[in-house]
Amino acid sequence: MQNLDAFKELLDSPKKVAITTHHKPDADALGSSLGLAAFLKKKGHEVSVITPTDYPVFLHWMKGHKEVIIYNQQNEANSHKIISEAEVIFCLDFSSLHRINELGEKVRQSSAVKVLIDHHLEPEDFADFTKWSTKAAATTELLYELIVEMGEENYIDKDIAECLYAGIMTDTGSFRHPNTTKNVHRITAALMEKGADVSKVSRLIYDTSSxxxxxxxxxxxxxxxxxxxxxxxxxxxxxxxxxxxxxxxxxxxxxxxxxxxxxxxxxxxxxxxxxxxxxxxxxxxxxxxxxxxxxxxxxxxxxxxxxxxxxxxxxxxxxxxxxxxxxxxxxxxxxxxxxxxxxxxxxx
The missing domain is CATH 3.10.310.30 (Diaminopimelate Epimerase; Chain A, domain 1)
Structure with a gap:
């Protein structure tokens, strides 16, 4: 990330933070959102995760799932309030604001500092800070790298590690696809050292079909x-x-x-x-x-x-x-x- 020192300074004092991700979140989208939320809460920030829609039941095991605000008619006013009052908004696993539906314009109009972390093609130029690479297999890979670049890897615990691992595992097709790089394996090993139960995560995602x-x-x-x-x-x-x-x-x-x-x-x-x-x-x-x-x-x-x-x-x-x-x-x-x-x- 460019301007890493300025980014670290931004997060050095408690802020009101909103995190959002794309329509119909998958394991990478939700894993990066909840992993980041847990990390920021450890640093003393007030954090809310808002998803534009619901997401699969097989992701409900992730720590923090019960606090996620799903943007719907019931939660619309509260979601708008959170976005309008946020000092920092993280946009994870999407490259354009239209990918978060009606929330897109609310985020665009917000005066909050905006942070984009993503690996999709052709990112829209709306963020103040960007961690972006199409070479990354998953947004969770980029998030892990960012935490390490900040020198704060010690904040990653078992729950955070499993959220990040879930995104990497699914976006590489269980490490079968060409985006499974040496870096992916190095990060996976590091997450396992942090306590990630890779067998459990695989079972919860792939072996819990109705x-x-x-x-x-x-x-x-x-x-x-x-x-x-x-x-x-x-x-x-x-x-x-x-x-x-x-x-x-x-x-x-x-x-x-x-x-x-x-x-x-x-x-x-x-x-x-x-x-x-x-x-x-x-x-x-x-x-x-x-x-x-x-x-x-x-x-x-x-x-x-x-x-x-x-x-x-x-x-x-x-x-x-x-x-x-x-x-x-x-x-x-x-x-x-x-x-x-x-x-x-x-x-x-």
Whole structure:
């Protein structure tokens, strides 16, 4: 981080601090938020964590979860009050303020000092202090580095370490993907030395599925998976009625897109979900095909080169039709000769 001394001076005296992260927080988003919150509370700050939406039940084990304020009609006034009174606002795991929905303009208008910690492409220029790198596997990786740069690693305890580990583990696909660097392993080892129970964290995140979630995944793979071999593409669509039929909860479709990408020869995988008010899309790729560019150009989204999200205001059938029509112009890029490494598992 540039101006590290000024940043340290900012946090040397107690402040009112707000922390927020992106829509539908994943383990990296919530792990960095709660890890940072616990760290700052140890330093004597008054800290509030606000998420734009709810998040999966399999993240409820994180220390501090019960104090998270979910931005909804019930908590709207309190959330606005916290943002308006904050002296420092941390924005974690997102690069543009539109990723926090209605909270974005409140943060933009706030007179608070703003701090961005993130690893997504093309960050918006709104922060006073920035810790940003697309080379980082996860925002939790960057947060750990920042705490070490400040010389305050001693504040990291077992609970903080497990929050940070969760973000690194999930955003590297359990250390399978190319973003699993030597630095990732060094930090993981350091977090284990701080007491992180890596087996417990893995079990809580990956092995706590509901029966309804497993049935939804089975249905999606057996009935809704479409493979377009001429484009080396696979996609899954889920309607609002199907979500309701399987009593789907937040997080139940997380990672579903990776099943398509696991098919031999597939270089582009998509999940298209009707959320009633909007069609949400998750894009994954391998090799040189940039889903960030695809999502940004055609579906108002973005993220990472090989993992991105998007949206559509069309109906589900019309969105599917448009997506299939777009593939024709990308046929040469979606060629069968791309070497297939593992890719990022982050949710966008």
């Amino acid at each position: 029966l309804e979630k497993l049935k939804l995944i089975g249905y999606a793979l057996s009935e809704k998976l479409v493979v377009l071999k001429e484009y080396n593409t696979a996609y899954i669509t889920i309607s609002a009625e199907e979500l309701s039929r399987f009593n789907s909860k937040t997080g139940d479709t997380e990672g579903l897109v990776n099943y398509g990408l696991s098919i031999e020869g597939i270089v582009f995988a998509v999940v298209i979900i009707d959320r009633k008010d909007i069609i949400k899309m998750s894009f994954r790729s391998v090799g040189d095909f940039s889903v960030n560019e695809f999502a940004k150009k055609h579906f108002g989204g973005g993220g990472h080169k090989n993992a991105a999200g998007g949206k559509s205001n069309l109906s589900l059938p019309d969105t599917i039709k448009r997506f299939e029509e777009l593939l024709l112009q990308y046929k040469e890029k979606l060629n069968p000769h791309i070497k297939k490494p593992y890719t990022s598992n982050v949710e966008s």
